Amino acid sequence: MCGIFCCFSKSSEPHSCLENDLLRSLQKRGPDAQSVLNINTVSATFAGFVLWHQGVYLCKQPMESSEYVLLFNGDIFNLEALTDASGISDTEWLFHKLSKCSTDGEILNCFRLIEGPYCLIFYDKLEGNIYFARDSLGRNSLLIENTKDHLRILSTSRSNDENKNTTVELPPLGIFKINIKNFDKSTVFPWHHIDDYWKSQANILESVCGIKLFVEQAVEPYWFSQQSSLEKYTFNFYSFDAQELSAVQLYDHLLKDKEILEALREFSSLLENSVKQRVQLTTKVCAKCSILPCNHSKVAILFSGGIDCTILALLADKFVDKADSIDLINVSFQQANSELENWNVPDRESARQSLTDLKALCPNRTWNFIEANVTRKTLYTNLKENIKHLIYPLNTVLDESIGCAFWFASQGYGLLDGSPFESNAKVVIVGSGADELFGGYIRHKNAYKRCNGTHEDKEKCLYEELEMDWQRIPTRNLARDDRVIADSGRTPRSPFVEENVVKFARSLKPRQRCCFLYDDGVGDKLFLRLYGYKAGLTTPTFLKKRAIQFGSKIANKKENAKDRSLYLNIKPFDKNNHMVWPSHHV
Numbered sequence: 105m106c107g108i109f110c111c112f113s114k115s116s117e118p119h120s121c122l123e124n125d126l127l128r129s130l131q132k133r134g135p136d137a138q139s140v141l142n143i144n145t146v147s148a149t150f151a152g153f154v155l156w157h158q159g160v161y162l163c164k165q166p167m168e169s170s171e172y173v174l175l176f177n178g179d180i181f182n183l184e185a186l187t188d189a190s191g192i193s194d195t196e197w198l199f200h201k202l203s204k205c206s207t208d209g210e211i212l213n214c215f216r217l218i219e220g221p222y223c224l225i226f227y228d229k230l231e232g233n234i235y236f237a238r239d240s241l242g243r244n245s246l247l248i249e250n251t252k253d254h255l256r257i258l259s260t261s262r263s264n265d266e267n268k269n270t271t272v273e274l275p276p277l278g279i280f281k282i283n284i285k286n287f288d289k290s291t292v293f294p295w296h297h298i299d300d301y302w303k304s305q306a307n308i309l310e311s312v313c314g315i316k317l318f319v320e321q322a323v324e325p326y327w328f329s330q331q332s333s334l335e336k337y338t339f340n341f342y343s344f345d346a347q348e349l350s351a352v353q354l355y356d357h358l359l360k361d362k363e364i365l366e367a368l369r370e371f372s373s374l375l376e377n378s379v380k381q382r383v384q385l386t387t388k389v390c391a392k393c394s395i396l397p398c399n400h401s402k403v404a405i406l407f408s409g410g411i412d413c414t415i416l417a418l419l420a421d422k423f424v425d426k427a428d429s430i431d432l433i434n435v436s437f438q439q440a441n442s443e444l445e446n447w448n449v450p451d452r453e454s455a456r457q458s459l460t461d462l463k464a465l466c467p468n469r470t471w472n473f474i475e476a477n478v479t480r481k482t483l484y485t486n487l488k489e490n491i492k493h494l495i496y497p498l499n500t501v502l503d504e505s506i507g508c509a510f511w512f513a514s515q516g517y518g519l520l521d522g523s524p525f526e527s528n529a530k531v532v533i534v535g536s537g538a539d540e541l542f543g544g545y546i547r548h549k550n551a552y553k554r555c556n557g558t559h560e561d562k563e564k565c566l567y568e569e570l571e572m573d574w575q576r577i578p579t580r581n582l583a584r585d586d587r588v589i590a591d592s593g594r595t596p597r598s599p600f601v602e603e604n605v606v607k608f609a610r611s612l613k614p615r616q617r618c619c620f621l622y623d624d625g626v627g628d629k630l631f632l633r634l635y636g637y638k639a640g641l642t643t644p645t646f647l648k649k650r651a652i653q654f655g656s657k658i659a660n661k662k663e664n665a666k667d668r669s670l671y672l673n674i675k676p677f678d679k680n681n682h683m684v685w686p687s688h689h690v
Contacts, residue, residue, distance in 0.1 A: 106133060106153055106154050106165065106177040106259070107130035107260065107590075108165070108176070108224075108225060108257075109126075109175070109256070109257075109259065110150045110151070110234075110256070110257050111149045112254060112255045112256075112287065113147035113254050114254055115147070121149055121256060122149060123262070126258075126262050129260050129494070130151065130153045132590075132591050133155065133590045133591065133593070134593075136162060137156070137165075138151070138152065139152055139166065141166050141168060143173075146232070148284075150166040150225070151175075152164065155594075156387060157386045157595060158180075158193050158386075162193075163192070167195060169199075169203060172202065172227065172228060172229065174195070174224065174226050177222060177224070177259060178194075178221050178223060179221060180197070180198065180218055180219070180220045181381045202226055208293070208320070211226075211235065212323050215237075215279060215325065216323060217325075219602075221239055221598075221601075222239050223238045223239065223259070223274075225257055231283070233281055233284075234284065235281050236257050236279075237279040237280060240323075240328060241578065241603070241606065242578025242579075243582050244259075244582075244583070245583040245586040245587045247259070247260065247261050247274060247497070248315075249272075249313070250270065250287060250288070250314055250315055255282070255287045260494060260590075260591075262493045262496070270312070272308065272313055273498075273583045275308070275309060277294060277295070277302055277305060277306060278293045278295045279323060280292050288315055291317075293322065294319060294322045295322065295324070295325065295328065296324060301572075327607060335611050337363055337366075339367070339616060340615045340616065341615055342621060344357065344358060351646055355634060355645075359637075368638060371605075371609075371631075371635060372635065374605050375419065376423075378599040378602040379423060380419075380423040381602075382597040383402075383531065386402055386530055388402075390402055390528035390530065397427075400428070401429045401472060402424070402529055403420060403529050403531045403533060404432075404474075404514075404516060404594070405417050405432050405532070406532060406534050407458075407459075408455055408656075409451060409455035409457060409647065410454065410649070410650065411636045411645055412538040412600070412632070414636065415635065415641065416533050417432060417471075418466070421466040421469050426468055426469070428470075429470035430471055431472045431474055431529050432455070432471055432472065433476060433532075434473065434475055434476065434513070434518075435476040435509055436448075436449045436478070436657065437449070437480070437657050437658040438477075438478065438480045438483075447475065449656055450650055450654075450657075451652065451656050458641070459471060461640070461641050461643045464640075465639075474519070474520055475519045476512055476513055476518035477519065483508060487504070492504075494511065495587070495588070505653035506584070506653055507585075508658055509652045509653060510534075510588045511589070514594055515592050516529065516592065530594055530595060531594065531595050532589055532594045532596050532597070534597070536598040537577065537598055537601040538600045541574070541606065542617045542631055543566070543630075544632075544649050545573070546649075547569060548566060548573075549620045552565060567614045582598070618630050618631070624649065628649055
């Protein structure tokens with residue numbers, strides 16, 4: 105996961121825009137190569153920090169020609185687009201494509217082709233236009249800061265008094281274009297049609313950054329424009345008369361339905377391809393080795409033992425070289441206000457149970473089950489010194505809890521069979537998106553249950569809740585998690601948040617994704633649980649959904665997740681060097 109940075113000074117005076125602390129944060133994201141380009145004629149700085157994954161040789165950034173500059177952070181996964189560029193990196197391929205574009209329309213056509221998680225900054229020197237964007241699913245982080253001194257676009261920032269209240273996560277609304285003659289005005293080419301949520305995100309961007317947006321033609325990526333053609337299944341989980349059956353009997357009963365089986369087969373093909381791309385398209389050596397052969401883990405999975413991550417682990421086994429190990433990282437936190445170090449939290453126990461299933465189904469695979477155990481002192485020290493800056497500009501209790509859990513897990517340090525161990529994987533697989541797509545949150549159940557009216561009325565309420573969650577996932581989850589995980593020098597990859605997987609899942613009606621006539625752990629994410637059950641995952645299939653912040657015991661259920669985090673603004677120790685316990689961890 106690369107770190108990208110650009111800064112345009114608004115005056116001719118020298119301006120220090122790449123501070124040492126920020127520089128170190130960006131270096132952590134891209135430890136393999138770094139380069140800084142200064143263009144003095146326009147008082148601009150471009151910097152790229154590369155984590156090498158694709159291509160036969162390392163491609164440094166920024167890429168520059170006499171006319172253009174490109175910074176690219178991401179992966180292009182529909183490799184058919186790269187058939188004419190064998191051996192070069194996706195960054196180099198994209199630079200060649202964009203350099204041939206002479207109009208906005210040609211640039212948009214280039215982005216219509218691309219599938220994969222990315223963000224980018226592209227500067228046209230001759231015209232003075234800066235193009236920048238997050239991909240249409242908003243998987244990677246890109247921040248924007250517009251102050252009286254400068255315009256900065258960057259992967260991650262630092263929380264301080266100077267940029268306080270001026271930094272915002274760039275919403276994945278489309279491709280933005282700013283001319284250096286007027287930093288307070290931006291054209292935006294939307295990814296798709298404009299709705300109310302798009303407008304609300306645009307309003308936030310305008311108010312925080314003081315940039316007026318002017319909407320032009322939509323980009324409409326090819327994968328997105330084909331969504332409506334997929335609505336072909338008619339099965340309805342609510343129509344099956346199975347109220348008296350056990351969970352196993354219910355699943356066996358549902359798997360006799362030919363249409364459900366066909367839908368599962370189609371989904372399996374799409375998800376397998378997504379996992380295959382995300383575990384195979386990386387370097388053939390681990391982060392610590394320099395020569396082949398290397399049979400260390402190149403892939404790690406953040407592993408709570410739930411159905412989402414266990415499915416991904418099972419599929420990863422299909423596509424990772426059998427000689428390689430796969431790291432399963434499970435995180436546990438010391439209980440607040442307790443001197444005891446009891447690491448058998450709910451997620452640790454469920455992970456061990458699900459690991460038993462994996463070993464039975466994949467007997468020839470070496471699974472490194474890494475137990476990351478975090479004391480409160482270690483938690484608060486790292487939160488104050490580092491993690492709070494990665495979470496920034498977000499600031500809620502939920503952001504703090506999930507951000508810390510992902511940061512410590514992605515560091516890869518822990519115990520393997522009781523001995524210290526460090527993961528050397530460059531890729532971290534996460535289960536993000538499964539709950540939003542298939543109805544895994546308690547609020548989805550509440551939206552259905554609390555709605556008065558017919559089943560159709562209830563399903564409409566559920567649909568609206570699912571849609572709202574899907575629209576918010578780039579802002580609530582993906583950008584923050586990208587900043588937190590990439591700080592370890594690893595690339596987070598989310599197989600569920602892949603164009604064709606998303607297209608299929610969202611083509612299903614709510615009644616084909618989940619069914620709240622059944623108990624928790626049975627009816628929520630029913631389609632996905634059926635898939636796991638059919639694949640032989642009998643244990644994780646029926647585990648109840650448990651958010652990582654509660655399963656790892658970092659958070660207190662009594663605290664309101666939407667509240668501003670108190671800890672992000674206090675010191676971890678008092679003047680007597682005693683631990684300070686924030687109320688939402690007590």
